[in-house]
Every structure is written in structure tokens, then in C-alpha cells.
Amino acid sequence: MKHPVLILLLLCALALPARAQDAFTAGLTGLGTGFNQTAEAVDRLGASGDPRALPLLRALADGRLLRQADGTLLIRGDAGVQDALTNAAAEAAGAEPVRLNNRVRVALRGALGRLQLVSPDPADRQAAAEAVFRSRSAENVPLLDAALARETVPAIRARLALALAASRLMADDPQNKLLGVTALGATSSPEARAVLLEARATNPAIAAQIEEAVAAIDQRLAVRRAAETLFQGLSLGSVLLLAALGLAVTFGVMGVINMAHGEFVMLGAYTTFIVQEALRGIPMLAPWSLPLAVPAAFLVTAACGAAMERGLIRHLYGRPLETLLMTFGVGMMIQQSVRLAFGAQNREIISPPWMQGTLMLPGEIAVTQNRLWILVFSLVILGLTVAAIRFTRFGLEMRAVTQKRAIAASMGIRTGHMDALTFAFGSGIAGIAGVALSQIDNVSPNLGTGYIIDSFLVVVFGGVGSLAGTLVGAFGLGIINKILEPWAGAVLAKVFVLVAAMLFIQRKPRGLFAQKGRAAEA
Amino acid sequence: MSLAVAPPVADARLRLGLRAGLGIFVLLLGIMPLLNLLPVTHPLHVSDFLVSVTGKWICYAILALSLDLAWGYAGILSLGHGAFFALGGYAMGMHLMRLIGPRGVYGHPVLPDFMVFLGYQELPWYWLGFDSFPFAMLMVLLVPGMLALIVGFLSFRSRITGVYLSILTQAMTFALMLAFFRNDMGFGGNNGFTDFKELLGFALNTSAARAGLFYASLVALVLSFLICLRLTRSKYGRVLTAIRDAESRVRFLGYNTTSHKLFAFVLSAMLAGLAGALYVPQVGIINPGEFSPANSIEAVIWVAVGGRGTLVGAVLGAFTVNGLKTWLTSAAPDLWLFVLGALFVAVTLFLPKGLIGLIKGRVQ
Amino acid sequence: MSEGRRLYLDGVSVVFDGFRALNNLSLIVEPGELRSVIGPNGAGKTTMMDVITGKTRPTAGKVLFGETDLTRMDEAGIANLGIGRKFQKPTMFDALTVFENLELALKAPRGPIACLRWKLNGEARTRIEQTMAEIGLTERAQDLAGILSHGQRQWLEIGMLLMQDPELLLVDEPVAGMTDSETEHTAALLVRIAGRRSVVVVEHDLEFVRALGRRVTVLCDGSVLSEGSIDHVQNDQRVIEVYLGR
Incomplete structure (x- = not known):
């Protein structure tokens, strides 16, 4: 069974420049020979952090990775079939798709996430940060640490930091956990809040700190809202x-x-x-x-x-x-x-x-x-x-x-x-x-x-003849409307504002900034 | 009645002429459903369409009368009378919906179709009682009346007059329109009420029921006219005119103008509600579009075209403008809004006393 | 406390945007008294009328009609207490006839229902006809008020005041636009009324004030400058300075 692989390795060694003779090529070993071997290879590739592994694993996940009897790996793309290592066009005849089972799929998910973290494409990294945040595992901590150190895009950094903090929370040692709690508490993210609330049930020892962090997030969310x-x-x-x-x-x-x-x-x-x-x-x-x-x-x-x-x-x-x-x-x-x-x-x-x-x-x-x-x-x-x-x-x-x-x-x-x-x-x-x-x-x-109706209400509400009144009237009605909206709904908020403005005008017919004195008597 | 209040002779002759004209007009209207019964080939046959559209116009004429009472006599230019009309229509619509009973699409014994569709489990409290005709008729008058009482009391007490009051009433009908568009108000949202089946035991889709509604509207128009006539020919009518022309002077004579205006406004709203209630079974639908501010202001132009401050004018205007509308919207639909807009401009600039003023000018 | 007082103004001030239209004004009018009020433009004569009739609320001070505090009442309430007012610019209802104007002013229940059920009975008609004779408008009974001349409008408004049958009449410049004989007639009318009613007349025409021949109050800058007989005030140095001297 191992014979063809050895040949493949030899071939690779000959075909590729010396510096490529690294974790990536080594990681390919066993891919497609059996479910367990494939899963192990996927794990190794994921750990390699090599950008070349990403398209290969994606092809694997999509069922587009083919293996020829001699062990050569091919990728079927939109433009035809290519050799997975050299990118040269290749013949697909006789090649079989590499098959997946659940174990391989689990391995793939983790590996893809890790690889995407180092992808040159920011969209990949963003998606990876999301995925790692969702999967939340203490194992990802070193990886995220490294990714965070490299990352330059602020939005992705924020997501990575969130994922890192959430992953820390899953660690075994309390020190790490607390670091996670503190970091989550420093964000203003509803997701961080949800993670913290989830963790509270399983970590009674640090419940107080979690409460504190949740309260801090709540306060920031309220301010943002x-x-x-x-x-x-x-x-x-x-x-x-x-x-x-x-x-x-x-x-x-x-x-x-x-x-x-x-x-x-x-x-x-x-x-x-x-x-x-x-x-x-x-x-x-x-x-x-x-x-x-x-x-x-x-x-x-x-x-x-x-x-x-x-x-x-x-x-x-x-x-x-x-x-x-x-x-x-x-x-x-x-x-x-x-x-x-x-x-x-x-x-x-x-x-x-x-x-x-x-x-x-x-x-x-x-x-x-x-x-x-x-x-x-x-x-x-x-x-x-x-x-x-x-x-x-x-x-x-x-x-x-x-x-x-x-x-x-x-x-x-x-x-x-x-x-x-x-x-x-x-x-x-x-x-x-x-x-x-x-x-x-x-x-x-x-x-x-x-x-037209809104405009007249604003002018009358503010006080006819006063531009300052129009300013205050417009912003006043606008803000009241938006404050009412969350609990009354857009239409009802508008109705309330109309009714309120009507009632106000009936109480103060001359509006907020009424002109006083004899001029107003006329 | 007495020498002292008798108008000048020319005026009296004119008034007599107008009344006679109106009487003949009412008679003509009265025989329309009968002429409808003639065979289609008969030269005097009146088509179903003309009868049904005339029935609508009669309701509009009642609305015009009510608006004239408020605007022409008391000087309250309401741009929200369409709301009173629509509320009367909705009250009637609620009665008609309750009468559908299990004949709806969903076959629910009590709940109207739209409530079943929206997942209502039971009738909202404010729908209770509407299965009774007398109760529904009471609401037709009371709901618009109460709204007018509240809005009027607050406004008149604060001495909001003129265009301010107009804008306020316009905002009122606009707010109601937005509210009635909402599904959770329990008034059918966008679609309103339709698919009515019967009223007072008569199936609405029969020509007998249509003729009945036509005559009911005609009787209501005549009664409304007589009520308005009684009102405006009394000293109360003269107080209203005085308020219209110089409200503060009336106060210095010791009249509490708030209560006088309120009386006229509430009565006017009730008449508008009655008009709406007669309108809905004839057109077979009521929806929030009836609250649209444009409807209210269109009613104002009927009165302006006919001649505000004269009852005959209001009726004349309602029939003239709506006749024109029915004809033009089929003959040249693009033109209608131009003509309506031009009517607003022409009447205010050149014909402030309306058609009646024109006739008076000719006579004198 | 109010014995002998029909109208009692005590320390009344009205401030519009910092401008003091009335400044601590005090005035007592006795039952049956005929009082003339004179003063230069802007002295506060019309504002005083406005305060008494409820058109303007005083910023400070008391206004009592008999025992009743007028500052808490609206125009209609005050009018119904028995205070009638004739405006500087004659104001009536142009779309109504002379007869109808007087009928509206006639003392009778004022509510909407009462007006609706109102029937013109013989007594009321007689009163209206008497008043029309008094103001010389019998011939014009069926004419719209809008077509009357200025002098006739003055008369009609005086007629409306009479119809109200008030306890206190506030009369603002009643003889502007009247001929000499009409002015005399008006003076005689006011003097005649004053026996039964209290009358306050605001007037520019000093000859007219002299013809009335009663107590005169001179207003200046919103307060009383001088009070007494016409001869007394005409010889008052301060009055001469601010008003007559000009």
C-alpha cells in the first residue's frame, strides 16, 4: 500500500524546488488512501499553515479532488482538470474522487478554518474568524494568537480578538478563562454577551466576573443603541x-x-x-x-x-x-x-x-x-x-x-x-x-x-415665523418618532407623533418659539 | 315668516326658484330606480350603472351638505371630513361583516375572514354589538360625532381657527389613515371590508336592495337638507354666520363661541358619518383609502364649486363635480386631475360664490 | 368692601415682551357714573378695555366687577355678567341685516339650543324697533350691515350695545365719523343711559368730553395721570405737558 506513496514522494522531490519540500508536501502523505489516512493528512495540512493547502482542501470538501491510481492528485476546476501540485493541465481519465466520511469532514472543517486564517484574501480571513468564533475551542488559541499578530485589517482584527477571547473561555486553566472573560467584557458585541451567558452556567467559579463583563457589555450596547x-x-x-x-x-x-x-x-x-x-x-x-x-x-x-x-x-x-x-x-x-x-x-x-x-x-x-x-x-x-x-x-x-x-x-x-x-x-x-x-x-x-402634512406640523409646532423653532421642531419630532419606533412600530410611532403634535399645538397654539407681544395679537 | 327677517324680494324669488329646482331634481332622482325597471330597449330606460353611480352621488351630496354646514356657515374649513365619512362607513362595514356570518371563505361562524386569516381567536371587544342594526346605526353617528367632539373641543377651546384648524384636521385624517392601514387595528388593514352579503335581511346583490339603498340615501339627503335648513334659518344659523365673519365680536356679545362651533361641527360630522354608512353598502367596499387627505379636500371643492354658505349650492356642487369626474375619468382619464386642479384654481380666483353665485348674478 | 363700586381696577399691569402697556393702573367707576377716559396714543386706553372685557389677561393686579373677579373669566362670560363694549373700529356682522345684528345682540339665552329654539316674540320685536328708532336706522332694517356708512355703523354698534342691556358700557371713540348734530345726540344718549348704568367713554374729541360734562380720567404711559372735572384736568400742568400741550 505504501509503495505508490513513496514513488509520489520521490516524484515530488524531483519535480519541486527544494524549499517546497516542506510541511505541505509532507502533509499530503496518505491523502486518499483511506478515511483515517485522509483525515490525518487533512489535519497535517491544516497545521502546516501553507496557503497552497487551501485550494486543495476546498476541492476535497467539494468532491473535486481526484486521485489517479499512481497517487497523483488532480483538482477539477471550472477551467478543466489540473495537477494539484504543479497546476499543469492534466487528463482526468482513470482518476477517482477522493471520498469523504464524517471523520474527514470534521477534520476538513477545522483545517479549512485554520488555513483560511492565513489566507491572503481578507474575505477568507474574515470568514475564518467567524467560523473559529462559532466553533470555539481552546486548541485554536495559539493559532488565533498568531493570526492576530499578523492581521492588519481592523475589522478582521476585531473578529479575531472576539474569537480568541471566546476560545480562551473554553480553556482548562482558570487564568486563561479569566483573560477570555475580560476580553469579551471589553467588547460591545451582543455575540460576546451570548457567549458569556452560555459560559456562566458551566463556570460557577468565575460567575461573578462573567456577570460583571455582561453588565459592561450591556451598558455599552445601550449607549450604542x-x-x-x-x-x-x-x-x-x-x-x-x-x-x-x-x-x-x-x-x-x-x-x-x-x-x-x-x-x-x-x-x-x-x-x-x-x-x-x-x-x-x-x-x-x-x-x-x-x-x-x-x-x-x-x-x-x-x-x-x-x-x-x-x-x-x-x-x-x-x-x-x-x-x-x-x-x-x-x-x-x-x-x-x-x-x-x-x-x-x-x-x-x-x-x-x-x-x-x-x-x-x-x-x-x-x-x-x-x-x-x-x-x-x-x-x-x-x-x-x-x-x-x-x-x-x-x-x-x-x-x-x-x-x-x-x-x-x-x-x-x-x-x-x-x-x-x-x-x-x-x-x-x-x-x-x-x-x-x-x-x-x-x-x-x-x-x-x-x-406636506409633516412640514406644516413642524412649522406650526416650532412656532410660525421662527426658523429656530423650525429647527427644533424638525429634530424634536424626528427624534421622538425614532424613540417611539422600537416599541410602537414605524406606522404607529408616526401616528403617535402626529397626535402628539396636534395635542401640543392645541395646548400651545403659537408653537414652541411663540412670537410674543402685540405682533402676535393681530 | 315675519317682515323683519324676510329677505329682499329678488333674493326671495331666487331662493324660491332654487328650492323648486331642487324639488324637481329630487323627484327626478326618485323615479330613476323605477325607470331602471323598464325594458332595456325602452327610450326612458336608465342603466344599472347610472342608478348605482347616482346612489353614490347622493351620499356625496350629504357629505357636501355636512361640510357646508361647517365651512360655509360656521367658517370651519375641515380638511378631515373624509375621516368622519370613512368612520361612518367603517361602522356600517362592521355591521355588514358581522352579518356575513358563516358564509365567509373560511366559514367561521363569528369571525370575519380577515380575522381568521390573521389568526384572531375571538372578536375584539370593540366589535361586540355590531351584529345589531340599531347599535351599528348608533355608532355610525356616535363615532364620528365623538371624534369631532374631542378634536373640536380641544381646537375651539384653544382658539385654533382658519388654516391652522384645516391643517390639524388634515393631520387627523392622515393619522387615521395610517392607523387603519395596520392589520392589528382589527379593521382589515389594507383591504378593509368587502364581500358583504346582506343588510336587514335583504341580499345586497339584488336590484331591490340596490333600489332600497338608493331611496334610503335620497330620504337621508332630504332629511339632512331639512335639518340644515332648519338650523341655518334659525337665530343659531345667524350666530354661526356671525362667528364665521367675526368670531371675537360674537364673544363680546356674550356668546360662548366654542359651544356653538362644537355643536355645528359635531352635527356636521354625524351627517358625514351617515353619508359614509349609506355609501359603503352601495359600493360594496370600505378601506383605509377613504381616509386619504385628498378625498377630504376633494369634498371641499364640491362645496366651493356649488357655492358655500348655500345649502342648494352644496348639493349642486356634489352632483356637478362628481358627474364631471365620472364622465372624464372614462372619457379622458389623464385629463381629470388637471380639470380638478383647475377647478380649485378657477373657483377660488373667479367664482368665490360658486355656481349659485353665478346664478344669483344672472338673476339680479 | 365694594360698596359704591361698579368697576374696580387695582394695580393692573400688562406687559408685552418687556413693554408695559398698563403700569399699575387703578380706577374706580361707581354705579350710574359716566366716566370719560382720555390720553395720548399708546396711553393704554384700549388695553384697559381689553383687560376689562377679558381679551387680554393682566400680568398683575385685580379687576373686579362688583364682587366678581374678571381676570379669571373669558370674553363671553364677562359680557354675560353685563359688560358691553363698543369697539374703536365699529365691528358687526356684515353678512347680516341691521335687524339681525340687533337681534343677535338682544339680551336672551346664548346657548346653541336656545338659539335654535329662539322665536322672535312681540316684546323682543318692540325692543328692537325702539332701538332702531333711537339710532335712526328704522329705514335700513333689512339692509345688510356691510353696506352701511361709517357713521351708521357707529350707530348700529351703539344700538347693539343697548340691546345687550349691560350694567357697564365701555364705549371706545363713539363719535368718530359723526356729524356735529349726531355727536350731540350721542352725548345726550350716553348721559341718559348713565343714570341707570355705568358708562366708560374713551374719546379723543375733547369737545365731546366737555359735552358729557362728567368726571375725566387722563391716562399716560399706562397709568392714571390726572383725574377730576374737565376744567381740573385741562389746567393740570402734567396733563398739559404730555397731552394738551402738544
């Missing part, structure tokens, strides 16, 4: 802020109730789509289509706003209920026009690469990039709006007209002109909101419908 809820709340708040900001100008400052506001947001999103399509053929500009869509959307919706104010709304000043109905009708027509022009289905907006993916903040707090950008963007737009109202000539005249129209007119301000500009400004902000919302919402003709 809170941070993530906060971020989600801020993110929702930023969406509400963007949607409501334009309304805070047109309704809050001017007192014009514009039910087509949501449609302006929708027009902004469609402008983003048009800009994207227009720049598709220009390689230099195409990656910048999203930033370029911001001024484009502002201009488009501002123009629509100005036209609507001059053409329709100004005839209804002083009749808010009629304005409400009229603008609703305009919104309906805008929506139907877009539906006919672009179809009712969703339009795809491509996110630039820098807005994709997830960012890991310290403490394993996951933050999606696009939502983070929208949060920053909303604050920038708020800042610009405040600056435009506070520090520019336009803002000064706008405030003058809305506060004392007659006096402003007597000072030479063209009040009609200012009305149109102010309304255009607020509508333009709605368009900018549409650019941002195109990143997280479906760009369809009824995009705006979902935002």
Missing part, C-alpha cells in the same frame, strides 16, 4: 427640516399657505434627475451632477414659485383658506403634468460614490453615508437661509415688507416685487430639499404628498 436612535432621529429630523424650511419662509414669514409645497420638493427631485441625464454624456461633469443639481433645482422651483405668486397667489392675499384650496389645485396639476411627462414609475437617481456605504463611528455605531450627508446638508441650507434673511439687503427688505407693508412701501421698497422674491426664495429651498430627498426617497410624481 441610544447613539444609533439619536442618529436616526437626527436623520429623520434633517429630512423634516429640509422639507419644512421652505415652508417656514413662505408660510412662517409671509403667511402664505402653499399646499403645492410638496410638489415643489418633487420638482426639485425631478430636476436632479434631468441634470443627471443631461450630464450623462459628459464624463468630466457627470460625477458632479448631484452638486450641480442644487442650484438648478433652486432656480427651477424658484421660477415656478415666482410665477405662481405673481400669477395666482397675490390675488388671494388676506384669504388664507382660498389660498390653501387654490394652491392645492396647482399642486394637483403640477403632479399630473410630471406624471404625464415622466411616467408614474420611480426614476432612478444614482448616488455618487462618496454618498454610498456605511461609516463606522467609534463604538461600532453604524451611520449611513447618504443620511449623514443629508444631515450636514440640511444644516448648511438652514445656515444659508438664516444668513440670507439676517444679513442681506434682500432679507432686510423682506422682513420690512412682512412686518409693516405700508411703511416699507413708503420707503421705496417695491412690496409686490419683494413678495414674489420671498415666495420664490421659499420655493427654491423646497427645490433644494428635493435634491437631497432624491437620495433617500423614491423619485415619483407623488414624492411631495408625503411631506
